[in-house]
Amino acid sequence: MIINTLFRRYPLETILVILFVVLCFAAPGFFTVNNQLNVLRNITMQGIIAFGMTMVIVSGEIDLSVGSGVAFAGCLTAWITELLGGLIGLPLAITIACICAIVALFFVGYMTGKIRQIFNVPTFITTLALLTILFGAANLITGGFPITSFPYWYNFLGSGTIAGVPFPVFIFAAVFALVYFLMNYTKFGRALYAVGGNLEAARLSGINVWRVKCLALGLTGIFTAISGILISSLILSGSASAARGWELDIISAVIIGGTSLFGGKGRIWGTLVGVLFLGIIVNGMTLLNVSEYWQYVVRGGLILGAVLLNQLIERLHEN
Amino acid sequence: MATAIKIDSLRKVYGPTVALDGASHEFEAGQVHALVGKNGSGKSTMVKILNGAVQLTDGAVELFDQQVAFANPAEAMSAGVVTVYQELSLVPGLSVLENVLLGRMPSRRLLGLESINWAEARRQVTSLMEEIGLTLDIDRPVSRLSVGQQQMVEIAKAYSLQPRVLLLDEPTSALAAQEVEMLFALIRRLRDRGVTIIYISHRLAELFEIADSAVVLRDGLLVGSLDMATATNQDLIDLMFGDEAHVAIDRNQESERGAPVLEVRGLTRDGAFADIDFTLHRGEVLGIAGMLGAGRTELMRAIFGADPLDKGEIILDGAAIDKPNPHLMTKLGLGYTPENRKEEGLIQFHPIRANLCMAALDRIAHGHWIHRRRETPHVERQVTDLGIKIGHSEHAVSSLSGGNQQKVVIGNWLNIQPKVMFYDEPSRGVDVNAKRQIFQIIRDKASEGVAALFVSTELEELLDVCDRILVMRNGRLTAELDPLTATIKDLYSASMGTA
Numbered sequence: 001m002i003i004n005t006l007f008r009r010y011p012l013e014t015i016l017v018i019l020f021v022v023l024c025f026a027a028p029g030f031f032t033v034n035n036q037l038n039v040l041r042n043i044t045m046q047g048i049i050a051f052g053m054t055m056v057i058v059s060g061e062i063d064l065s066v067g068s069g070v071a072f073a074g075c076l077t078a079w080i081t082e083l084l085g086g087l088i089g090l091p092l093a094i095t096i097a098c099i100c101a102i103v104a105l106f107f108v109g110y111m112t113g114k115i116r117q118i119f120n121v122p123t124f125i126t127t128l129a130l131l132t133i134l135f136g137a138a139n140l141i142t143g144g145f146p147i148t149s150f151p152y153w154y155n156f157l158g159s160g161t162i163a164g165v166p167f168p169v170f171i172f173a174a175v176f177a178l179v180y181f182l183m184n185y186t187k188f189g190r191a192l193y194a195v196g197g198n199l200e201a202a203r204l205s206g207i208n209v210w211r212v213k214c215l216a217l218g219l220t221g222i223f224t225a226i227s228g229i230l231i232s233s234l235i236l237s238g239s240a241s242a243a244r245g246w247e248l249d250i251i252s253a254v255i256i257g258g259t260s261l262f263g264g265k266g267r268i269w270g271t272l273v274g275v276l277f278l279g280i281i282v283n284g285m286t287l288l289n290v291s292e293y294w295q296y297v298v299r300g301g302l303i304l305g306a307v308l309l310n311q312l313i314e315r316l317h318e319n
Numbered sequence: 320m321a322t323a324i325k326i327d328s329l330r331k332v333y334g335p336t337v338a339l340d341g342a343s344h345e346f347e348a349g350q351v352h353a354l355v356g357k358n359g360s361g362k363s364t365m366v367k368i369l370n371g372a373v374q375l376t377d378g379a380v381e382l383f384d385q386q387v388a389f390a391n392p393a394e395a396m397s398a399g400v401v402t403v404y405q406e407l408s409l410v411p412g413l414s415v416l417e418n419v420l421l422g423r424m425p426s427r428r429l430l431g432l433e434s435i436n437w438a439e440a441r442r443q444v445t446s447l448m449e450e451i452g453l454t455l456d457i458d459r460p461v462s463r464l465s466v467g468q469q470q471m472v473e474i475a476k477a478y479s480l481q482p483r484v485l486l487l488d489e490p491t492s493a494l495a496a497q498e499v500e501m502l503f504a505l506i507r508r509l510r511d512r513g514v515t516i517i518y519i520s521h522r523l524a525e526l527f528e529i530a531d532s533a534v535v536l537r538d539g540l541l542v543g544s545l546d547m548a549t550a551t552n553q554d555l556i557d558l559m560f561g562d563e564a565h566v567a568i569d570r571n572q573e574s575e576r577g578a579p580v581l582e583v584r585g586l587t588r589d590g591a592f593a594d595i596d597f598t599l600h601r602g603e604v605l606g607i608a609g610m611l612g613a614g615r616t617e618l619m620r621a622i623f624g625a626d627p628l629d630k631g632e633i634i635l636d637g638a639a640i641d642k643p644n645p646h647l648m649t650k651l652g653l654g655y656t657p658e659n660r661k662e663e664g665l666i667q668f669h670p671i672r673a674n675l676c677m678a679a680l681d682r683i684a685h686g687h688w689i690h691r692r693r694e695t696p697h698v699e700r701q702v703t704d705l706g707i708k709i710g711h712s713e714h715a716v717s718s719l720s721g722g723n724q725q726k727v728v729i730g731n732w733l734n735i736q737p738k739v740m741f742y743d744e745p746s747r748g749v750d751v752n753a754k755r756q757i758f759q760i761i762r763d764k765a766s767e768g769v770a771a772l773f774v775s776t777e778l779e780e781l782l783d784v785c786d787r788i789l790v791m792r793n794g795r796l797t798a799e800l801d802p803l804t805a806t807i808k809d810l811y812s813a814s815m816g817t818a
Contacts, residue, residue: 187684187689
């Protein structure tokens with residue numbers, strides 16, 4: 001009875017909890033502090049970007065370039081560090097490198113929106129092109145080999161812990177909080193939903209629709225850069241082959257969280273649940289020794305299942 | 320002369336509304352018959368009965384002396400009754416040839432496969448074009464034709480079905496003058512080939528050029544028919560409007576004109592309107608009358624900044640506005656309720672609350688932050704003031720009736736406390752009761768000082784609601800009328816340009 005009501009109201013959350021409980025019993029070593037922290041660490045890098053992606057998708061656009069963006073940001077950071085490290089000292093060089101990566105990807109995201117505005121090229125196309133361009137650029141920077149210019153202490157960003165909790169988890173939480181407030185309690189957030197819900201109605205209501213879309217894309221660029229910096233810290237190098245294929249995992253998490261690809265509909269909370277869901281399932285399957293190939297099948301099925309479930313629930317609500 | 324269509328006591332009832340109340344007439348074969356009447360007189364219902372889109376409630380239709388009752392448009396088509404609607408049904412990316420033969424491409428077997436016989440298709444369309452005297456490149460994609468040429472392709476397509484009766488619904492509403500001429504030449508050629516044509520148009524002046532006879536409908540009754548060779552414009556208008564006297568609703572009569580809030584000078588948008596001058600005063604409701612396509616909506620959209628402008632100045636509240644855009648104009652206190660509220664005014668699946676606060680985001684926010692504390696009163700005030708009937712403000716706006724949706728659109732704008740409101744067809748798709756309420760809102764807001772520009776195709780509404788009426792025709796302001804002294808016939812004649 002209670003489960004039934006819960007399921008109707010919070011379908012995804014309920015399934016997540018059930019899955020969690022089942023894995024606690026079924027998967028050896030799942031419910032241990034170490035493993036839970038491990039799950040958290042694994043989901044943060046993609047999760048940070050998924051929060052930005054939620055804004056982009058709610059605004060009626062998409063960003064397919066984030067995977068390459070992560071690699072590019074990491075390589076750029078490593079490269080600038082290498083260039084400047086000897087001249088101005090590593091700490092300052094790394095700071096400048098990180099800022100450069102963040103600014104660069106903000107700019108790339110923002111321009112994607114501008115291209116949509118001025119030339120009416122769908123972001124699907126522009127970011128598909130960027131997926132390849134940024135991957136190429138990352139390889140150009142590194143010359144095909146990872147740049148290992150970072151000092152050992154830089155490793156803290158990606159794999160250090162504070163009070164036992166991995167450092168990236170704090171960033172993950174901070175980005176979640178930021179996007180949560182942006183989407184729910186600001187003019188920008190309201191405009192985001194309006195623009196994605198009906199572009200023309202939003203425009204005719206005096207909303208600066210392109211500024212909103214460009215900002216959402218730009219913010220996602222920033223989050224992508226942050227994720228790229230964390231990854232480069234984790235592997236202590238700038239590698240062009242990092243984060244290949246992430247865009248699909250990230251978009252999957254957003255969709256599982258109930259955000260509509262048509263825009264105007266979606267919640268950041270749902271994306272958090274989607275990210276956790278994917279993270280736990282992957283972790284659980286690995287612990288259960290499910291073959292990697294089967295994991296792909298299950299993850300794909302999950303996306304389809306989640307969307308079908310959302311449709312079903314919506315129909316139930318209508319009746 | 321033979322009779323093409325004979326209708327006998329046609330009656331059509333939609334729920335409680337009687338759309339057609341016993342219309343009888345004989346349409347002579349091989350002629351162009353105009354079907355006229357103001358909005359809601361039953362013209363489109365009659366067309367829909369003739370082409371099988373709706374079924375009659377009572378009465379009988381005879382097509383060339385045979386009683387018919389079409390269950391759907393396909394049946395009517397195979398009996399030789401073909402309709403060309405105002406909205407074009409062509410596929411833009413396909414060529415003229417492909418559009419004309421859409422779904423009926425001649426085929427042949429090639430290597431055992433069913434394939435299109437292009438040579439045969441080309442032959443068919445070429446001879447069709449020759450027969451009706453159209454000179455168009457049949458390989459050109461329809462998207463690269465002018466609207467007038469597209470309209471002719473549409474008619475060619477209809478003609479290829481070998482119709483005995485062709486129904487044309489407002490074929491000229493989107494056409495420029497020389498295109499109208501070409502269209503008329505085409506219609507005459509079809510008539511000379513024996514096709515009976517029933518032609519609906521709001522443009523009375525045209526009818527004298529193209530129609531042989533006119534059938535006039537008023538309030539669901541067929542009030543008479545005229546031989547266009549001898550009829551005068553006055554005859555037509557008298558038949559259309561009868562002796563109905565106009566009764567103005569009570570409004571604040573003190574009509575003391577306030578200071579000017581919006582002035583436009585020499586406003587021009589190429590292809591839409593030209594040299595528009597007017598001044599809108601505080602507390603005034605200024606109507607713009609005109610037929611469909613006269614440029615009314617385009618004018619409002621351009622002032623609001625939704626479409627670009629080519630020339631002219633706009634002065635809002637004493638400040639000249641260089642390049643208007645919706646964002647800027649909203650900030651300056653100009654509101655615009657668009658004519659298609661579904662597509663342009665509302666986000667259908669969003670809650671009523673969000674739809675009421677879309678334009679007023681600045682007002683419900685403190686800096687960048689939005690507070691429910693500020694938002695809730697904005698929602699509640701409009702729901703109460705405008706009498707919006709809602710279950711809960713979190714329900715999707717799509718759950719509301721047309722009238723209530725329109726009130727949400729208006730409420731969205733009243734939340735910015737506008738100085739000027741543009742109402743574009745605010746009564747479209749709204750029931751009579753809600754219509755009254757919406758007009759009352761417009762008047763009430765005017766008496767609070769909000770200046771309004773009001774556009775409606777329903778001329779009675781303009782007379783009811785406005786303090787002053789400007790008439791727009793072919794993109795220009797041509798007359799100004801005082802609704803207290805003008806009659807609906809005056810307004811109609813002025814809009815048609817036949818005064």
